Amino acid sequence: MTEPAKTELGTADILRILELLPHRYPFLLVDKIIEMNGDESCIGIKNVTFNEPQFNGHFPGRPVMPGVMLIEGMAQTAGALCVASRGDKAPRLVYFMTIDNAKFRKPVVPGDVVEYHLTKMKQRVNMWWFKGEAKVDGKVACEAEISAMLVS
DSSP states (O other): OOOOOOOOOEOOOHHHHHHHHOTTTTSSSOEEEEEEEEEEEEEEEOOOOEEEEEETTOTSOOOOOHHHHHHHHHHHHHHHHHHHTTGGOOOSEEEEEEEEEEEEOOOOTTEEEEEEEEEEEEEEEEEEEEEEEEEETTEEEEEEEEEEEOOO
């Protein structure tokens, strides 16, 4: 008989995220992780502010968060979860491998709080696959399936 999966709830503030990921300003796209369920799922938060560099050109007079940055934010959140779940065996790098079924539903603008909802679809040794949604006010702004590889 198999035992049920162990549930470990946790969080990560910005200092912990900086330990888990190699990304730094201006390319760190997750501010905190409010829920980490073992290596199964997590919710990351990104506070979108007008003073971020991408808004100088995307778009002048009508700032919109680039969709590719939303997907990168989901990937960073998933990567932090993977590294945190490995504990002492944590690798130093997480490589983004694939993006599938990406859809952009609504624009994200300065002042929005983005929630990155990630759920593990499968894992094989050092490869991980996640289903992700970026939500603002409970509405899906972006969704995609992503995969990553952890490298020592």
